[in-house]
Amino acid sequence: xxxxxxxxxxxxxxxxxxxxxxxxxxxxxxxxxxxxxxxxxxxxxxxxxxxxxxxxxxxxxxxxxxxxxxxxxxxxxxxxxxxxxxxxxxxxxxxxxxxxxxxxxxxxxxxxxxxxxxxxxxxxxxxxxxxxxxxxxxxxxxxxxxxxxxxxxxxxxxxxxxxxxxxxxxxxxxxxxxxxxxxxxxxxxxxxxxxxxxxxxxxxxxxxxxxxxxxxxxxxxxxxxxxxxxxxxxxxxxxxxxxxxxxxxxxxxxxxxxxxxxxxxxxxxxxxxxxxxxxxxxxxxxxxxxxxxxxxxxxxxxxxxxxxxxxxxxxxxxxxxxxxxxxxxx
Ligand code: NAI
Numbered sequence: 278x279x280x281x282x283x284x285x286x287x288x289x290x291x292x293x294x295x296x297x298x299x300x301x302x303x304x305x306x307x308x309x310x311x312x313x314x315x316x317x318x319x320x321x322x323x324x325x326x327x328x329x330x331x332x333x334x335x336x337x338x339x340x341x342x343x344x345x346x347x348x349x350x351x352x353x354x355x356x357x358x359x360x361x362x363x364x365x366x367x368x369x370x371x372x373x374x375x376x377x378x379x380x381x382x383x384x385x386x387x388x389x390x391x392x393x394x395x396x397x398x399x400x401x402x403x404x405x406x407x408x409x410x411x412x413x414x415x416x417x418x419x420x421x422x423x424x425x426x427x428x429x430x431x432x433x434x435x436x437x438x439x440x441x442x443x444x445x446x447x448x449x450x451x452x453x454x455x456x457x458x459x460x461x462x463x464x465x466x467x468x469x470x471x472x473x474x475x476x477x478x479x480x481x482x483x484x485x486x487x488x489x490x491x492x493x494x495x496x497x498x499x500x501x502x503x504x505x506x507x508x509x510x511x512x513x514x515x516x517x518x519x520x521x522x523x524x525x526x527x528x529x530x531x532x533x534x535x536x537x538x539x540x541x542x543x544x545x546x547x548x549x550x551x552x553x554x555x556x557x558x559x560x561x562x563x564x565x566x567x568x569x570x571x572x573x574x575x576x577x578x579x580x581x582x583x584x585x586x587x588x589x590x591x592x593x594x595x596x597x598x599x600x601x602x603x604x605x606x607x
Contacts, residue, residue, distance in 0.1 A: 278596055279303040280350065281322040283311035284331050286545070289352075292585040300589045310541075316340040324348035324592055329572065330541035333359035333371075342367035348595050352588045353575070357484040357511060372591040376431055378580035383435035385574035386479055386509045389533035393505050394419055394477075398568050420444040425475030426463070427491075428482030428510070429455055436481060437461050448474060451482070472499040477507065484511035494519040503530030509574040512538035517557045524564050532561070533568040544571040 282289065285306045297304060305322065309315040311331035317340065319325045325346055327333060333349065338360060341349070351359065351373035364371050392398050395416040403410075422445050426433050429451040437447050438461055447463035450471045468491075471478070478500065482488055492506065493516040506529060508515055517538055523529035537544070539555055553559055561567050575584075 278324060278592060279305065279322040280324040280326055280592060281319040281346075282306045282326045283309060283315065283318075284328045284545075288581065292581045293589070296582075296585040296589055300593055302589065302592060311337060313337045313340055317344065319346050320344050322346060324350055324595070326350040326352055326588060329353045329355060329358065330544070331358060333364075335360050335363035338363045338367050338369055342369055348372065348592065350588050350591055352584050355483060355511060370595060372588075372595065374584050374587040374591075377583035377587060378575070378577055379431040379435050381577040381580045382432045382509050382574040383439060383481075385535060385570070386432075386436055386481070386507055387439050389507050389509070389535070389568060389570070390419070390424075390477060390479070390505070392568055393507075393531040393533050393566065399565070419477075422446070422476040423448060423474055425450070425471040425478040427451075427468070427471065427478065427480050429463075429465075430481065432509075433481035434459070434461065436479065437463050445477075452487075468496075469499060472496055473501070475504065476501060477505040479507040480510045480514050482510060482514070484513050488514055490514070490516040490519075492516065492520065494522060497523040497528055500528070502528060504528070505531040505533075507533050509535040512536040512540055517561060521557065521560055524561075524567065531566040531568075532564070533570075534561075535570045535574045536572055537561075537569070540572060 280302050282293070282304060285308060290306055293304060307318050309318060311325065311327045311333070313332065313336040316337050319341055323346065325341060327349060347370065349364065349369055349371045351371065354373060354375055354377065356371065356373055359371055361371065396414045400414055420443060424440055424445045424447050426437055426447060426449045429449050433449065437449065440447050441462050448466050448471045449463050450466060450468045454465050491514055497519060520529065520532060524532065537558055539558065543553065543555060543558065562569055
């Protein structure tokens with residue numbers, strides 16, 4: 278089976294080439310992202326492999342289907358970029374990697390919390406310039422603070438397990454609470470209670486119609502003064518313009534984001550010598566208490582290995598008409 282890989286970097290090729298030795302799929306790598314215009318590159322391929330910010334809307338999927346593509350392999354967990362209805366209409370099977378390393382993302386979220394609470398991002402730059410003064414670097418103990426975790430799925434529960442070690446109180450909100458808390462120490466509450474009571478709020482839920490812009494002026498207004506907000510899930514969970522207002526009026530005491538609503542044109546690329554036209558992102562990055570990582574939370578060696586292995590196993594199971602391996606979603 279021939280697979281056209283879109284939006285690939287050197288590190289994707291390294292891991293997929295290694296694990297494809299077992300499968301021997303014919304792989305063609307493209308740097309181009311997948312969208313209605315680039316879809317034609319998949320000519321002659323039975324499958325395409327796409328990443329988080331690729332365009333898998335109706336137009337792209339229809340184009341792929343016309344070219345004879347039967348399978349879309351998402352090498353990521355989230356599938357909010359994929360029009361599942363259009364996939365069904367076009368007879369395309371969509372497979373993803375539902376779990377490759379929830380530890381990677383949970384640990385990154387903890388790193389972001391600690392960076393903001395202890396200002397590591399400021400200290401790193403300061404000491405490199407031989408400035409060892411402590412003015413402006415005072416942090417706060419996590420111990421005895423309240424952390425609100427929104428979404429208690431795979432990543433949320435691992436995050437809670439780590440947070441339990443810090444001696445924080447953990448509140449959680451999830452429309453589908455887990456029945457078995459697996460010995461973890463946390464309390465479920467409604468969203469409003471979580472907003473009102475938490476010193477730190479961390480988003481570990483998917484982007485859906487219900488969660489779109491859930492962090493907005495109204496919800497920020499409900500939060501504690503000086504609240505710290507962490508988002509490693511999807512950018513559009515936060516209304517960035519409302520967040521700027523919250524940061525300006527000091528209601529929000531710190532923000533760390535690994536994802537951004539309009540990231541697709543910017544993240545995963547070296548923009549260091551380009552003029553970035555997104556004024557909202559640039560304003561966000563200008564605050565001293567805002568930390569941005571470029572959709573890096575998943576990016577560990579373990580995760581890359583699991584992404585490659587599961588994606589190729591998904592392709593194999595499709596080929597053998599046995600979708601039970603991996604994560605068929607359509
Ligand atoms: P999961 O599917 O195991 O858990 C998601 C949880 O969120 C579920 O328990 C679900 O009931 C809950 N949920 C759904 N709607 C909600 C809402 N409106 N409010 C609160 N909770 C809600 O997913 P997992 O693996 O824990 O991943 C969570 C998210 O993390 C993914 O959807 C993805 O967007 C993001 N992610 C980000 C990565 C990164 O590199 N930054 C890497 C992997 C995932």
